[in-house]
Amino acid sequence: MPLGLAALGELLVERAGLINIGLEGAILAGAFGALVGASTAGGIGAGFAAAALAGLVIAMLFALCVIWIRADQIIAGTALTLLSVGATGTLYRALFGSSGAALRIPTSEPVAIPGVATLPVVGAALFSQPPITYFLYLLAPALAWWLARTHAGLALRAIGERPEAAEAAGIAVDRLRVLAILSGGVLGGLAGGTLVLAQAGTFAEGMSAGRGFIAIAIVVLGRWTPYGVAAGALLFGAASALQYAFQAMGWNAPYQVFLVVPYALTLAALAGAVGRARAPAALGRALETRR
Amino acid sequence: MSHIQTKTPAEFDEQFRQYGSQGYDLVFGHGFEFQDAAKRVGPDHPRTIYVVTSGSSVGANVAGIEFAFADASYLAGMLAGAMTKSNVIGVIGGTELPPVRESFTAFSRGARVMNPKITILTSYIGNWDDVSAGREQALAQIGRNADVIFQNADAAGLGVFRAARETKKALVIGSNSDQNDVAPEITIASVVIDLPHAFLTVAREVRTHTFKPRVIKLGTESDVVTLKINPVFRPRIPAAAMHAVDSVRAELAARRFDPLAATP
Numbered sequence: 001m002p003l004g005l006a007a008l009g010e011l012l013v014e015r016a017g018l019i020n021i022g023l024e025g026a027i028l029a030g031a032f033g034a035l036v037g038a039s040t041a042g043g044i045g046a047g048f049a050a051a052a053l054a055g056l057v058i059a060m061l062f063a064l065c066v067i068w069i070r071a072d073q074i075i076a077g078t079a080l081t082l083l084s085v086g087a088t089g090t091l092y093r094a095l096f097g098s099s100g101a102a103l104r105i106p107t108s109e110p111v112a113i114p115g116v117a118t119l120p121v122v123g124a125a126l127f128s129q130p131p132i133t134y135f136l137y138l139l140a141p142a143l144a145w146w147l148a149r150t151h152a153g154l155a156l157r158a159i160g161e162r163p164e165a166a167e168a169a170g171i172a173v174d175r176l177r178v179l180a181i182l183s184g185g186v187l188g189g190l191a192g193g194t195l196v197l198a199q200a201g202t203f204a205e206g207m208s209a210g211r212g213f214i215a216i217a218i219v220v221l222g223r224w225t226p227y228g229v230a231a232g233a234l235l236f237g238a239a240s241a242l243q244y245a246f247q248a249m250g251w252n253a254p255y256q257v258f259l260v261v262p263y264a265l266t267l268a269a270l271a272g273a274v275g276r277a278r279a280p281a282a283l284g285r286a287l288e289t290r291r
Numbered sequence: 292m293s294h295i296q297t298k299t300p301a302e303f304d305e306q307f308r309q310y311g312s313q314g315y316d317l318v319f320g321h322g323f324e325f326q327d328a329a330k331r332v333g334p335d336h337p338r339t340i341y342v343v344t345s346g347s348s349v350g351a352n353v354a355g356i357e358f359a360f361a362d363a364s365y366l367a368g369m370l371a372g373a374m375t376k377s378n379v380i381g382v383i384g385g386t387e388l389p390p391v392r393e394s395f396t397a398f399s400r401g402a403r404v405m406n407p408k409i410t411i412l413t414s415y416i417g418n419w420d421d422v423s424a425g426r427e428q429a430l431a432q433i434g435r436n437a438d439v440i441f442q443n444a445d446a447a448g449l450g451v452f453r454a455a456r457e458t459k460k461a462l463v464i465g466s467n468s469d470q471n472d473v474a475p476e477i478t479i480a481s482v483v484i485d486l487p488h489a490f491l492t493v494a495r496e497v498r499t500h501t502f503k504p505r506v507i508k509l510g511t512e513s514d515v516v517t518l519k520i521n522p523v524f525r526p527r528i529p530a531a532a533m534h535a536v537d538s539v540r541a542e543l544a545a546r547r548f549d550p551l552a553a554t555p
Contacts, residue, residue, distance in 0.1 A: 002423075200422035202455045204446030209421035240424075244431035247414035248381070255387065255415040 001129070001198070002027065002191035004136045004233035006215035007222065008143060009054025009187025011229050014219055015147065016180035017160035017282035021077035022062045024212025025084030026185050029054040032088040035203040036095070038105045038196070047105070048132070048193045056182060057187015058084055063181045067174050070287055081212070089205040105119065107201045118175040130198040132190070146225065156180060160280035163287075188212065214266075222271050224280060232269070239265040303328035311336025319490055319496050323389065327351045340502065342493055344486075345390050347505050356489060359510020360390055361397035362543045363482045364441075365550035366518040366536050368401025369463045370479055371439040372409055373532030374462055375402075381412040381432035381461075383451055385419035385444040394466075394482070397550040398441050401539075405532065410436055418446045420473070425450025426457075433461050439479070442466060449473065462524075471521035479528070480520040489515045512544040 006027055013020045038048025058080055065076035071113040108130040117127040146173055147153040158166040159173050167173045189209070218236060222228030239262035246258045300445040307328050310318045316339065319327055323345035331355040333341050346355030371380050380402055384391045399411045412435060414428045425447035430442055433454060440455065443446035443466040452474045464483035465473065471536065489509050496502040509515035518536070520528070542548040 195423050199453075200425055200450055202422060202449050204420050204422050204449065206420040207422050207446070209418055209424065235437075240427070243433075244414070244427045244433070247428065248412050248435045248437075250412045250435075255413075255417075259415070259417040259443065286538035 001133050001136060001233075001237070002194045003211055003215050003218060003236060004230055005139070005187050006191035006196065006212060007134075007218040007229045007233050008226060009184035009191070009227060010134075010215055010219050011222070011224060012156070012180045012187075013144070013184040014283055015160045015224060015280055016068065017071050017247075017280055017285065018076070018177060018178045018181065019216070019284040020059075020062055020066075020181060020184060021213070021216060022058060022084075023077075023184070023188050023215055024208055024210065025077075025081035026055040026058040026188030026194040027195070027212050027215075028084045028088050028206070028208040029058045030155050030189030031196045031203055031207055032092060032192070033189060034193035034196040035092075035105060035274075036210055044106055044108050044197050047197045051189045051193025051196070052186045053189065055185040055187070055192065057185075058196060059185020060183050061098055063178045064183070065177050066076060066287070067181070072286070073284060078080030085206060087209070092203060092205060096284060105117075105196060105203075108198045133195050136230075140226045144226040152176075157280075160282055163282050188215075191215070217266060217270070220279075221266060223278075232266075234273055235269060236262050236266055294416050299522070301553045304332055307332040307341060308336065311339040315339055317342065317494055319493075320346075321486070323347075326355065339499055340504075343543070344489075347506055349506060351504060354502075354504045355506045356493065357485055357506050357508045358390070358489070358545075359508060359544070360392045360482065360484065360512045360516050361550050363516045363518040364394040364448050365397040365401035365543070366540055367441060367480060367482050368398035368403075369405050369536050369539065370518075370520075370528065370532060371398070371441060371462075371464060372402035372405030373529055373535075374479060374527075375406065375409065377436045377438045378408050378451065379410045379412065379436040379438065380436075380511075381414065381429070381437035382416045382438040383425065383428050383432070383442045383444055383448065384413075385418060385447055387415055391443050393551055394443060395441070400550055411501050417443050422450040426454045429454035430458070431466075433458050435462060439464070448502060452478070468474040469519055470521065471523070475521060475523040477507065478521045479524050480518055483519045484516050485514065488513075510539060510543070512546070 006023055010023050033054025034047040034051040037046030062076055062080055065071040066073050110130055112128040117124060117265050119168060155171045155176055159176055163173050192208060195207060218232040221230055221232035243258045244260040247255060301361060303325055307318060311332060319338055319341045326343045326348050327410050329341040329343050330348050330350060330353060337352055340352045342354045342356060343446045344462060361486035382395045382398060393454045402409050412432050413470050414432060416428055425444055429451040432440060438460060439452055439462045441464040442451040452463050455463045455477045457475045462477050464479050467484055469483045470481045471478050508554050
């Protein structure tokens with residue numbers, strides 16, 4: 001689930017013609033934010049709010065570097081991920097000591113949706129989940145509709161393809177890009193919050209464990225469409241679940257063979273899917289100099 | 292006294308050299324990954340003693356500490372074997388480092404001594420930080436009926452406690468630090484390494500000039516590695532099992548028994 005949220009956030013950023021590899025940093029900051037929010041203010045709602053805020057702060061720094069200063073996107077994203085790893089680790093030790101926060105964080109309980117939760121095979125897996133999962137289910141179609149049917153969605157797509165033309169047509173390119181980055185940061189932060197508040201029940205340094213980078217791959221796998229990205233996240237999640245199940249079978253094989261399953265599957269899907277995909281034309285291109 | 296945290300193997304040599312040239316008497320590298328660096332740096336800084344935990348190489352001023360982690364793991368296995376009702380026990384590690392593998396081997400042998408019908412499920416998370424993945428691995432093992440899980444995955448292992456607490460279907464044995472407080476209601480015991488105690492033991496030798504370069508074995512008899520039973524959980528452990536564990540512990544302390552010895 002965290003992957004889906006983070007990947008949908010990155011989708012918005014990439015459709016605006018930017019690539020934010022600081023997503024990993026936003027997820028980790030979100031996880032730490034969730035810890036602080038849930039343990040000081042108490043409660044899961046406060047945790048998610050703080051997670052979103054932490055993701056937003058990282059995204060603001062990215063927007064500042066990339067839109068304001070016109071810094072290189074890859075370098076800015078890398079720097080922010082490193083900053084987040086260092087800052088969350090330092091703050092965690094300062095606030096919680098070396099013994100850590102153990103399992104003291106309240107966690108979001110699964111809520112079963114009456115009627116569909118009892119469906120065979122998929123029922124419990126899809127419809128007996130923490131509330132944040134249902135938010136994700138609604139987010140994908142909402143984003144698809146917004147991108148395809150609204151004026152603002154069209155403007156976002158335009159700046160990802162032909163920023164100059166969009167600007168000539170009267171679209172405030174920079175402002176829209178900042179909004180896309182900030183939304184991506186909020187979703188990345190919520191993804192981190194999900195790790196802490198719906199899964200782990202605690203924080204650990206580096207607990208995002210590369211999910212930000214996987215999410216970026218999932219955006220490509222999902223061919224830059226909300227439904228595609230949601231399906232990609234689901235595929236990766238299912239492959240991971242398969243990997244856990246395989247290891248627990250007690251088969252006599254090196255464990256690395258199982259660990260590689262989700263990545264191999266994603267790579268295979270990517271090789272099959274990407275041939276027909278086309279990235280936003282302005283993706284990752286150096287931004288035009290400010291006038 | 293000074294402390295440096297290294298991130299990459301490339302830094303190991305550099306930090307060892309830095310301490311050597313600053314004239315430190317004794318430098319500890321915590322983890323077997325430091326031993327090659329100690330071997331390389333040692334001859335250049337003869338007045339500094341380099342000690343590497345889980346290390347096996349010995350030089351004029353290079354020594355290793357071997358934690359008898361397997362001993363206490365064997366005892367933990369005996370408890371797991373006594374507590375399981377489903378006869379399925381899980382072990383979950385971060386990555387398959389030699390000390391982790393040895394610990395799991397000893398644990399499995401201990402469990403089978405108490406109950407020969409036991410099946411052991413082994414999973415590795417692939418890293419030491421991903422708490423979510425730790426939880427998922429544990430849930431998968433619990434799904435396969437594991438009702439006792441021994442974790443050795445650092446932070447990621449917290450996910451194992453989380454899964455056990457959430458499902459209420461499994462008991463956990465912790466590793467490395469005393470984890471009995473993490474989730475007292477489902478934690479049987481922890482295999483604890485008392486690192487400060489180990490370092491002090493070596494430091495005292497250096498100070499009194501009785502230090503000899505060797506692989507220093509620290510374990511049950513020196514109280515550096517111990518099986519610490521969770522006091523909250525203790526009443527639920529059958530008296531016969533406790534008795535068996537105590538008698539094997541005495542054998543281990545007297546070095547009459549090696550849990551990793553090749554079985555006939």
